Structure formats: C-alpha cells, structure tokens
Amino acid sequence: MNQHRSVIRVTPASRILLAFLTITLWIPCSQAQPGHVLQHQIVYQHDGHFAGWPANNGIWNWGDEIVVGFTLGHYRKNPDGGHDIDRERPSTTRQARSRDGGVSWETEVPAFIDVNGRERATTQLTSAIDFSNPNLALRFRDDRFYASTDRCHTWSGPFQLPTFGRPELLARTDYIIESPQQVTAFVAASKDNGKEGQPLCIRTTNGGLTWNRVGWIGQQPPETYGYAIMPATVALGDRGYLSMIRRGGVFDGEKQWWLETWLSPDLGQSWYQLDQPRIENAGNPATLTRLKNGEIAMTYGWRLPPYGIRGKVSYDNGQSWSSEFVLTADGVSWDLGYPRTI
Incomplete structure (x- = not known):
C-alpha cells in the first residue's frame, strides 16, 4: 500500500488541502453537504515504495501553489500489524509541489537532504528570521527546525531546538506566526523516562534565535504506558489557542487511543481540557484549520x-462542533491518516 495526499474545498470562501493517504479535490457549492467529494488526486505513487505521514513533515501554500512534505521509504507488509514500511532499509524526506491548487504534483528533494538521502547536520541560527516574509515556510521535526524564504525551494537549517529539560524533543510542524519576530510553536517532548510524550507550547520573540517554554499542555502521562503528542492548533482571538492532542493510555487494563481538546486563554501559559470534542478514532492525529469565513x-x-478520513466543523470558534462527516471510507488498511490541511 502506498500513501498519497489530497485537496479539499469546503466552502466557496475557503479551501482545505487535506494530506493523508490519498488526495481528494472537494469543491462543493454553497448548498453542498460536507463529504461531497468531486475529484481524487494522487500526489505520489510508486510500486514498492511507502510514502506518507504529512503530519510529521508539514504543508504550506501560497494561493494555488502548495508544498507538502512526506516520508519516503520501502514498502514491506508488517506481519505484526504495524506500519507497512521496511524499517531495515533507509527512509528519507521528500516534498511534493502543486502549482494548480492540487490538481497536479511534482516530487522534489528538499534542500536540507544531501545526495545520500541524509539530512544536513544541525547548525546554529545566527541571524534573526523575518517571519513577515510572505514566502516563508517553517518546518519542525524532533529537536530541529528549518526555514525557507522562497516557498520551500531552498531551506536553511536544521537549527537546534532545546529539549526543555526532557531527554528528547518530539516536534512536528505546528506553529502560528504572531509578529515579524514572534512565532509560537506547539510540539511534544518525551516523558522523563524517555518515552513519548507530553505536549508543550514554545515561543521565540527574536526571530528564532532563542526559544522558551511557555507552558505544558496537560499532565505528564503515566510512565508505564500513555502518551500525549502531535498537537494541532489554531488561534482564538488575540490571546487564546485551541489544540487537538493525540492520546494513548490504559483503561481497565486495556490500551485505548483517542483525540482530546485543550484550550489556553492566556497565550499558552495555562491549558484546560475540554469535554468535547473527544474522538475515539483508534489513534490518529487531527489537524485544525481556520477557514477564510x-x-x-x-x-x-x-x-x-x-477505514478512512472524517471531519467536523465549528461555526462558533470551537465552542461547539458539527456532526461528524465522512470524507473517505474506502481505506484498505487502518494505516492511513496523519492529515495536514490548508
């Protein structure tokens, strides 16, 4: 099974690119209901390859020009039911670019990957990044971040991030630009015992030269089994954030996996868990996107x-959510998702 990507239009005023196993172009009119899929596009497909996990990489757009990152490896059926990627062979990072709103795609090698498929060594950022650059893209992965000022054609970095007192940082790309010098990012760190993980909010106020922890999102999960990772966040007004967290834990001796919602009213210093939405989807990260309307x-x-991709819409700034709608329901395996949207 190969993994691909997708484009969705949800209202006349708003467009979402949904990156998961497949690419779907969805363009409903004002009367159309969520889930009305009109076109389905493949971003990458090659026999014997495994390609996926855009949530581990990132997605960026400038009008109809869209870039999505993904992991490329070798396909191997996992006899234990895990991801169908060959862990004994190397994998690497690729990015795909569309210039027509997601209809056609070209695969590119990111500039931070060398001829052997390996990432460049980390370096120290010495000049502040101008976050107001209209062609800017930032990428976060583990304890590193990257910056592009030309729509992902070239990348600087990776630059080292602190681990904030934990053995490891487990960052994925989730950030909000708040001024020419300020970005707030939502990442995860390992637990004290080195296992994943606990989410936190971090911020730079000097163009990426230094990063500070603003606040942990929730309590550290149990050391035995339990994780809270892969936040997906939108801003609420000038001081609030709403974040969906991917969770795993044990209840009554049985492992369970779900999504839960957290709210910060004070720029990320404190966080409060909301009762809803809580989504029992057996362990897949969510993505949140503020639409133009x-x-x-x-x-x-x-x-x-x-197996498939589902969604909800909030019309009141996250206070309530629509009924769940189904975007796809034809997955051949549980191993799908990791969506990113624009």
Whole structure:
C-alpha cells in the first residue's frame, strides 16, 4: 500500500488541502453537504515504495501553489500489524509541489537532504528570521527546525531546538506566526523516562534565535504506558489557542487511543481540557484549520472499519462542533491518516 495526499474545498470562501493517504479535490457549492467529494488526486505513487505521514513533515501554500512534505521509504507488509514500511532499509524526506491548487504534483528533494538521502547536520541560527516574509515556510521535526524564504525551494537549517529539560524533543510542524519576530510553536517532548510524550507550547520573540517554554499542555502521562503528542492548533482571538492532542493510555487494563481538546486563554501559559470534542478514532492525529469565513475545520484519520478520513466543523470558534462527516471510507488498511490541511 502506498500513501498519497489530497485537496479539499469546503466552502466557496475557503479551501482545505487535506494530506493523508490519498488526495481528494472537494469543491462543493454553497448548498453542498460536507463529504461531497468531486475529484481524487494522487500526489505520489510508486510500486514498492511507502510514502506518507504529512503530519510529521508539514504543508504550506501560497494561493494555488502548495508544498507538502512526506516520508519516503520501502514498502514491506508488517506481519505484526504495524506500519507497512521496511524499517531495515533507509527512509528519507521528500516534498511534493502543486502549482494548480492540487490538481497536479511534482516530487522534489528538499534542500536540507544531501545526495545520500541524509539530512544536513544541525547548525546554529545566527541571524534573526523575518517571519513577515510572505514566502516563508517553517518546518519542525524532533529537536530541529528549518526555514525557507522562497516557498520551500531552498531551506536553511536544521537549527537546534532545546529539549526543555526532557531527554528528547518530539516536534512536528505546528506553529502560528504572531509578529515579524514572534512565532509560537506547539510540539511534544518525551516523558522523563524517555518515552513519548507530553505536549508543550514554545515561543521565540527574536526571530528564532532563542526559544522558551511557555507552558505544558496537560499532565505528564503515566510512565508505564500513555502518551500525549502531535498537537494541532489554531488561534482564538488575540490571546487564546485551541489544540487537538493525540492520546494513548490504559483503561481497565486495556490500551485505548483517542483525540482530546485543550484550550489556553492566556497565550499558552495555562491549558484546560475540554469535554468535547473527544474522538475515539483508534489513534490518529487531527489537524485544525481556520477557514477564510472564520469557521474551524477539523480532519482526522479513522482507524476503525471502514477505514478512512472524517471531519467536523465549528461555526462558533470551537465552542461547539458539527456532526461528524465522512470524507473517505474506502481505506484498505487502518494505516492511513496523519492529515495536514490548508
């Protein structure tokens, strides 16, 4: 099974690119209902290859020009039911670019990957990044971040991030630009015992030269089994954040996996768990996108039969959510999702 990407238009005023196993172009009119899929596009497909996990990499757009990052490896059926990627062979990072709103795609080697498929060594950022650059893209992965000022054609970095007192940082790309010098990022760190993980909010106020921890999102999960990772966040007004967190834990001796919602009213210093939405999707990260009409769109993988991608929309700044709608329900395996949207 190969993994691909997708484009979705949800209202006349708003467009979402949904990156998961496949690419779907969805363009409903004002009367159309969520889930009305009109076109389905493949971003990358090659026999014997495994390609996926855009949530681990990032997605960026400038009008109809879209770039999505993904992991490329070798396909191997996992006899234990895990990801169908060959862990004994090397994998690397690729990015795909569309210049027509997601209809056609070209695969590119990111500039931070060398001829052997390896990332450049980390370096120290010495000049502040201008976050107001209209062609800017930032990428976060583990304890590193990267910056592009030309729409992902070239990248500077990776630059080292602190681990904030934990053995490891487990960052993915989730950030909000707040001024020419300030970015707030939402990442995860390992637990004290080195296992994943606990989310936190970090911020730079000097163009990326230094980063400070603003606040932990929730309590550290149990050391035995339990994780809280892969935040997906939107801003609420001038001081608030809403974040969906991917969770795993044990209840009554049984492992469970779900999504839960956290709110910060004070720029990330303190966080409060909300009762809803809580989504029992068997362990797949969500993505949140603020639409041009002010609504918030949420999508997530569904790892229970029938496998696919589902979503919800909030019309009141996250206070309530629509009924769940199904975008796809034809996945051949649970191993799908990791969506990113624009």
